[in-house]
Amino acid sequence: MALYGVVETGGTKMVCAVVAGPDDIRAEVRFPTTSPEENIPQIIAFLAAHHAQTPLTSIGIGSFGPIVLDKSVPNYGSVAPTTKPFWSNAPVVAPIQAALGVPVGFDLDVTTAALGELTWGAGQGLHHIVYYTIGTGIGAGIIVNGQPLPCMMHPESGHQRLSRNPLDTFAGNCSFHLDCLEGLAAGPAIEKRWGTKAHLLPPDHVAWEYEADYIAQAIMNTILLVSPQRIILGGGVMEQLHLFPMIRRNVLSRLNGYINTPAILDHIDDYIVPPALGNQAGMLGALVLAMRAAE
Amino acid sequence: MALYGVVETGGTKMVCAVVAGPDDIRAEVRFPTTSPEENIPQIIAFLAAHHAQTPLTSIGIGSFGPIVLDKSVPNYGSVAPTTKPFWSNAPVVAPIQAALGVPVGFDLDVTTAALGELTWGAGQGLHHIVYYTIGTGIGAGIIVNGQPLPCMMHPESGHQRLSRNPLDTFAGNCSFHLDCLEGLAAGPAIEKRWGTKAHLLPPDHVAWEYEADYIAQAIMNTILLVSPQRIILGGGVMEQLHLFPMIRRNVLSRLNGYINTPAILDHIDDYIVPPALGNQAGMLGALVLAMRAAE
Numbered sequence: 001m002a003l004y005g006v007v008e009t010g011g012t013k014m015v016c017a018v019v020a021g022p023d024d025i026r027a028e029v030r031f032p033t034t035s036p037e038e039n040i041p042q043i044i045a046f047l048a049a050h051h052a053q054t055p056l057t058s059i060g061i062g063s064f065g066p067i068v069l070d071k072s073v074p075n076y077g078s079v080a081p082t083t084k085p086f087w088s089n090a091p092v093v094a095p096i097q098a099a100l101g102v103p104v105g106f107d108l109d110v111t112t113a114a115l116g117e118l119t120w121g122a123g124q125g126l127h128h129i130v131y132y133t134i135g136t137g138i139g140a141g142i143i144v145n146g147q148p149l150p151c152m153m154h155p156e157s158g159h160q161r162l163s164r165n166p167l168d169t170f171a172g173n174c175s176f177h178l179d180c181l182e183g184l185a186a187g188p189a190i191e192k193r194w195g196t197k198a199h200l201l202p203p204d205h206v207a208w209e210y211e212a213d214y215i216a217q218a219i220m221n222t223i224l225l226v227s228p229q230r231i232i233l234g235g236g237v238m239e240q241l242h243l244f245p246m247i248r249r250n251v252l253s254r255l256n257g258y259i260n261t262p263a264i265l266d267h268i269d270d271y272i273v274p275p276a277l278g279n280q281a282g283m284l285g286a287l288v289l290a291m292r293a294a295e
Numbered sequence: 296m297a298l299y300g301v302v303e304t305g306g307t308k309m310v311c312a313v314v315a316g317p318d319d320i321r322a323e324v325r326f327p328t329t330s331p332e333e334n335i336p337q338i339i340a341f342l343a344a345h346h347a348q349t350p351l352t353s354i355g356i357g358s359f360g361p362i363v364l365d366k367s368v369p370n371y372g373s374v375a376p377t378t379k380p381f382w383s384n385a386p387v388v389a390p391i392q393a394a395l396g397v398p399v400g401f402d403l404d405v406t407t408a409a410l411g412e413l414t415w416g417a418g419q420g421l422h423h424i425v426y427y428t429i430g431t432g433i434g435a436g437i438i439v440n441g442q443p444l445p446c447m448m449h450p451e452s453g454h455q456r457l458s459r460n461p462l463d464t465f466a467g468n469c470s471f472h473l474d475c476l477e478g479l480a481a482g483p484a485i486e487k488r489w490g491t492k493a494h495l496l497p498p499d500h501v502a503w504e505y506e507a508d509y510i511a512q513a514i515m516n517t518i519l520l521v522s523p524q525r526i527i528l529g530g531g532v533m534e535q536l537h538l539f540p541m542i543r544r545n546v547l548s549r550l551n552g553y554i555n556t557p558a559i560l561d562h563i564d565d566y567i568v569p570p571a572l573g574n575q576a577g578m579l580g581a582l583v584l585a586m587r588a589a590e
Contacts, residue, residue: 066555080555081555127445128445128446128447140520142520144439144444144445144446145445149439149521149522150422150423150439150440151423151439151521151522151523152423152522152523152524152556152558153522153554153555153556154522155519155520155521155522156518156519156522156553156554157519157520159519159553160515160516160519160520161457161458161512161515161516161549162456162458163456163457163458163459163474164458176550176551176552176553177549177551177553179458217456220455220456221455221456221516221520222520223451224450224451224452224454224455225435225437225450225452225455225516225517225520225521226444226446226450226520226521227444227446227447227448227449227450227451228446228447229447254456254472255471256471256472257471258451258454258471258472259448259451260361260375260376260448261447261448263447
């Protein structure tokens with residue numbers, strides 16, 4: 001049976017595992033995200049120890065962004081310039097591939113989670129899906145024809161410009177952009193706007209009307225530009241499940257019957273859905289990356 | 296030498312031609328767009344007459360939207376329900392294919408124009424481009440990996456929601472959506488807002504600041520969601536070439552250095568560009584559809 005190495009590099013922690021399939025995790029280790037000088041050797045040590053016992057077929061890595069995904073440039077597989085300390089321009093794929101000598105698949109964390117949901121979760125049987133994670137930050141993984149959207153660089157959908165609710169006096173929480181999705185609707189924006197953690201706000205608080213409206217604007221843009229077959233909303237903020245019917249109503253109201261697609265107009269409950277894999281989406285998506293890298 | 300039939304079905308006129316290549320038009324005919332009962336037989340009559348002399352290899356059709364592009368449904372190749380009189384649910388591909396008996400390629404008009412620009416125009420040598428047409432209406436053709444973006448239905452990018460300029464008191468010109476791109480920035484919106492035709496407004500009129508700002512918002516969303524290698528802006532409004540530097544400045548200002556892509560941050564003049572094919576883009580794109588249908 002083939003074994004695969006899977007890696008999630010996150011903003012706060014690294015998760016590495018050896019797996020034989022989506023329900024067959026053979027070993028797992030976690031450690032805090034610090035610097036590439038410390039973390040990359042930790043990842044290699046874990047994978048190499050298992051590789052020495054039973055060879056790994058391939059490795060899949062889902063990484064925090066921004067990352068370099070253009071395979072035609074020398075720094076493919078590295079972290080792009082970022083405000084995150086220590087990680088600007090850090091190679092990720094190259095040292096791991098050099099140490100292990102097996103194929104390595106690599107993509108953005110949210111794209112990787114989208115691949116996991118497509119393959120074993122809420123996107124099963126579909127070809128074109130978008131997976132938004134709405135938590136400390138906001139990002140979207142866009143899958144078309146079963147593959148990450150081919151583009152110049154990975155999407156940065158969290159920074160799309162929204163139309164501000166005229167009653168919303170919160171200044172916004174993005175240091176780059178006025179009134180972008182992440183600055184208005186990520187968890188820290190909710191907390192700063194209302195002075196309390198999002199999950200402590202009652203379901204009938206007006207905060208959720210603002211939130212549903214902002215997320216619905218992003219979904220409307222996503223439908224009009226990319227037209228996926230389903231939109232999956234995950235991340236900590238979306239654990240407030242009462243947001244789903246509010247978002248669905250707002251999207252239908254905004255579209256105003258314009259899109260002639262029964263999948264949206266008649267079946268919105270199946271169109272905007274929660275994830276099926278919870279916090280396993282990233283790991284399972286990394287397995288998809290590994291399996292595809294082996295092909 | 297292979298001959299191809301190319302067809303543009305437009306809101307006001309139909310253009311049909313027989314061509315041997317992008318610079319080799321053998322015959323062309325135009326007639327006013329009326330009803331499918333009248334126009335489809337006209338198209339067939341023109342193509343069939345040439346087909347009887349020298350067989351056509353295949354046919355390419357770029358159509359006004361909305362259209363049905365899902366090949367798995369029985370009404371593939373027809374016009375979707377539309378407010379345009381007579382054309383709702385009208386089959387386009389089926390009667391032409393039945394009459395001619397050759398492969399028929401079919402896509403949305405603006406997607407077809409994007410394919411033309413990709414193949415012989417401002418997108419040559421690239422793989423991922425977006426072509427916006429900004430005129431009486433607004434639409435975008437999105438090309439990834441050299442193909443129209445795979446999605447559930449074709450993009451309707453003209454109706455993305457924008458953030459209104461606070462000084463703009465114009466109510467908007469879209470009967471479906473408040474503050475959408477087409478409603479705020481298409482030619483008729485400019486004319487209604489200022490009481491004069493867009494091309495009669497002087498280049499230093501504040502109208503162009505509004506216009507550049509709205510188009511830049513759409514471009515920013517497009518970059519953040521789809522990340523093309525180049526964005527081509529065509530259509531009647533974009534014949535005001537002084538808009539280009541205004542739009543480029545506004546896009547850079549909005550991105551605020553966020554996207555780590557030299558193609559955008561360092562080479563914006565080559566990133567947001569006019570079309571190279573003018574009003575030939577649709578015809579040449581239909582030739583691309585025909586050639587691909589023949590493969």
